[in-house]
Ligand SMILES: Nc1ncnc2c1ncn2[C@@H]1O[C@H](COP(=O)(O)OP(=O)(O)O)[C@@H](O)[C@H]1O
């Protein structure tokens with residue numbers, strides 16, 4: 669199921685197994701450059717598993733096997749020639765639980781650009797750190813405490829720090845796996861606002877079990893159930909006029 673648009677990432681006939689258990693079955697989905705795409709569906713339906721196929725994070729899980737074709741700008745990301753470290757910079761990820769490094773706020777953001785050689789000198793590195801923190805909506809809150817530990821920030825600030833860290837290496841795509849589920853409503857609203865601001869600059873794919881959130885932040889929604897893609901379309905259509913009975917049951921809260 670694909671919607672014609674400028675697709676940044678294209679996943680075709682993706683299957684994922686954990687040992688003998690199949691978690692994703694024949695999922696095909698295209699992600700547009702200018703869109704926020706929400707992945708929704710009941711717990712255990714394979715949202716995180718599918719998201720992880722998009723930057724090969726399942727490679728890090730013993731026993732996980734991925735089949736199918738996934739391309740980033742037409743390039744097969746599972747090709748043996750693909751530099752996985754580079755790929756994960758191009759396709760960054762933000763996790764459910766904010767996971768800043770136990771390092772200073774500055775270092776959390778500077779680490780990636782440094783290992784990827786994106787700054788020629790210290791002032792340039794400082795510039796990237798500031799730009800990334802500004803873009804993540806965190807600069808004003810942390811500019812006077814850059815040497816403090818990232819882990820000393822509030823949960824919502826930590827999550828924005830993790831977004832700044834992802835942004836710092838100049839990604840093309842940002843994957844977010846329930847980025848607000850550990851946050852309070854105010855911190856959640858800030859992240860949602862941030863997603864709006866980042867839209868267009870990065871292709872964004874967000875897993876959420878909060879349907880109001882999917883409706884608020886995304887332009888495309890994909891509904892997963894039992895490892896399959898049931899329906900994909902414009903978010904407004906999915907929530908107001910779903911074509912599939914299973915989608916309707918889910919969005920009306922009949923199961924979850
Ligand atoms: N590391 C893993 N090892 C084995 N099974 C897993 C692993 N991660 C997820 N699964 C299984 O794969 C299925 C999909 O899980 P997941 O992708 O986490 O779903 P969701 O994110 O939609 O809640 C579930 O049945 C889950 O138990």
Ligand SMILES: [Mg+2]
Pocket residue numbers: 715716717875
């Ligand atoms: Mg999940």
